[in-house]
Amino acid sequence: MVNSQSPKEIVSWVERINQSPLGVEGFFSNQKVPFSIAQYYRYKKKLEEVGIDGIKDNRSDGNNRKITPEAKGFMKGYITARPEIGLPELQHLLEKQFQIKLSKSGVSRCLKRLGCICQVKAVKEEVKSYYTTCGGFELIIGLAYYSGWLQSVTEVILDRIEQIKRNKCWIKNEGIKDRVGRNEQGQFTEKYNSRKDVRAKRFESIEHKRGHKNFQSMSISLVKSEVIQRKCLATLALPVITNNGVIRSIDGPLGNALVNLCGFNYKDRTIDKFLTELKYLGVSEELLGEQVRFWQNHWQTHPRGKIELPILCYYVDGNTKALWSKKHVKQNKVTMLGRVMGCLEQVFVHDNYGRPIYFETYSGHGPMGEYVLNLFEKIEANLQGPGAALHVN
DSSP states (O other), X not given: OOOOOOHHHHHHHHHHHHHOTTHHHHHXXXXXXXXXXXXXXXXXXXXHHTOGGGGOOXXXXXXXXXXXXXXXXXXXXXXXXXXXXXXXXXXXXXHHHHOOOOOHHHHHHHHHHHTOOOOOOOOOOOXXXXXXXXXXXXXXHHHHHHHTHHHHXXXXXHHHHHHHHTSHHHHHTTTOOOOTTBOTTSOBOHHHXXXXXXXXXXXXXXHHHGGGOOGGGOGGGTSOHHHHHHHHHHHHTHHXXXXXXXXXXXXXXXXXXXXXXXXXXXXXXXXXXXXXXXXHHTOHHHHHXXXXXXXXXXXXXXXXXXXXXXXXXXXXXXXXXXXXXXXXXXXXXXXXXXXXXXXXXXXXXXXXXXXXXXXXXXXXXOOHHHHHHHHHHHHHHHHOOSSSOOOOO
16 A cells, blocks of 8 residues: 655654654554554665665555666667567666666566567577488478379279279178177187188188178278378388388388388388278279379479470389299299289389380299389380480489
């Protein structure tokens, strides 16, 4: 509460107390003093140190602030001339010019009372660098997003899922849950492999199994497009993170790079399940046709200037043919038959119009990541005719 006594009245009371023979406590017990004993000692100390100005009550002007009128005028003029200055600079100037120490919040409140606006400087985000294996492949991931390849592949898969939902197979299996050979959590048990229908169709082609497949039980029919995009990126990175193309090597240390390449550290079972469900969808023909259309449209609309070279685009594909022989031959998994047996793997190289221009046959497994550069060197040597060498992008 604001004190009603003027400084002269306070000085008069202090002098009377000092000159009284009763002492301080006796004077306060006999006289009705407008302030307490503790306040008397405060007033006495201020009068001895500063004088009458020390006991002047400034609360009528508001709170007893550290900022003087001179400092207010200085701040108002300075912030008007330089509105881009920050609070730390004003703190330093007040301490340097007027020996006034204020916090950032105190300076901000003072500017608000003065009606001045201090522009908040944008905080620079710290660039965090980290080490990751297969970091160079992030360029390929970025190109996949930028060119629209990833969105195109995902759209083909989603269209195929919508097509199956309108099929009789989807309606026939709606609401049906096959629990035979599963536990309460829906996980497979050893009894599942003992089922007669499973044993009879174990090595059948997926083409035959697709007619009886319960598509509603597949995860790919329930997830969002963003999840399919992430798994497509993980599949795109398989030649890099596996080296040998074997999916089970995803669980190795190199496979942890998926968290940076596609945003999630998938394991081999997840990617294997994703590829298996794509096979059941029968989306390979649509994907192959879309790849040809996508790259045709992409390269035909690519701007070509006077100094730009012609563009040549290849893509590599392969298939495995079963080989029945009484002799010892290299074996690999034949997808169409669903078993490991002797086989030949053919690796095709197509141009950007979808035309096969070169292929090689390997016994057993032909890893594309190991032979693809050698294939392109052979193609270049075979295509190069007489005359000067033609440079292409």
